[in-house]
Amino acid sequence: MSAPAISRFPVPALDTLPEDVRARILAVQEKSGFVPNVFLALAARPDEFRAFFAYHDALMDKPGNLSKAEREMIVVVTSSLNQCQYCVVAHGAILRIRAKSPAISEQLAANYRKADITPRQRAMLDFAVKVSREAPAVDETDFEALHGHGFSDDDAWDIGAISAFFALSNRLANFMSLRPNNEFYALGR
Secondary structure: OOOOOOOOOOOOHHOOOOHHHHHHHHHHHHHHHOHHHHHHHOOOOHHHHHHHHHHHHHHHHHOOOOOHHHHHHHHHHHHHHHOOHHHHHHHHHHHHHHOOOOOOHHHHHHHHHHHOOOOHHHHHHHHHHHHHHHHHHHHHHHHHHHOOOOHHHHHHHHHHHHHHHHHHHHHHHHHHHOOOOOHHHHHOO
16 A cells, blocks of 8 residues: 555655755754655755744744743644644644653643643643634733743744744645654654
8 A cells, every 4th residue: 555645735755845945854864863854845845834834933943932832732722723634643743742741732732721730831722722713802901911921022023933833734734635644753762
């Protein structure tokens, strides 16, 4: 039996890609030991690939009051709400590694309100969920709730921007029928 396609759209061969896109993919492969399917799927559109990963990196790799694990928590929770299998599985694996917890991803994806997280993280995720589900209803009380847990307005921006960016990512992955790499399922266990 052949493996299912990673996307309903054609995936380009690495040797046909612009050098900067190919170099980015090979660097990820070197670091992780495999190429996450999202890189291959988005490589078919190099300009969008560059823009997508530039914004991804600006949000997910920056220093600040949110840890890298907390950023991944936002991705897992909002991706679960958006029913994005790829992002829940892929970012769930990253979260397990960053949080050093083999159970946290499944807890968050199933029901973050019952997960083993801090009240601060719960407030962060409450805000992320509201941005994801009810952005027009976000008001000053939501910011005040974050401030009460030590988050600044810059932190609120990061939480909201991660939620919004992954709404885009989730929708792309869903309409592409993007499949998670099998490697993700074992990471951080």
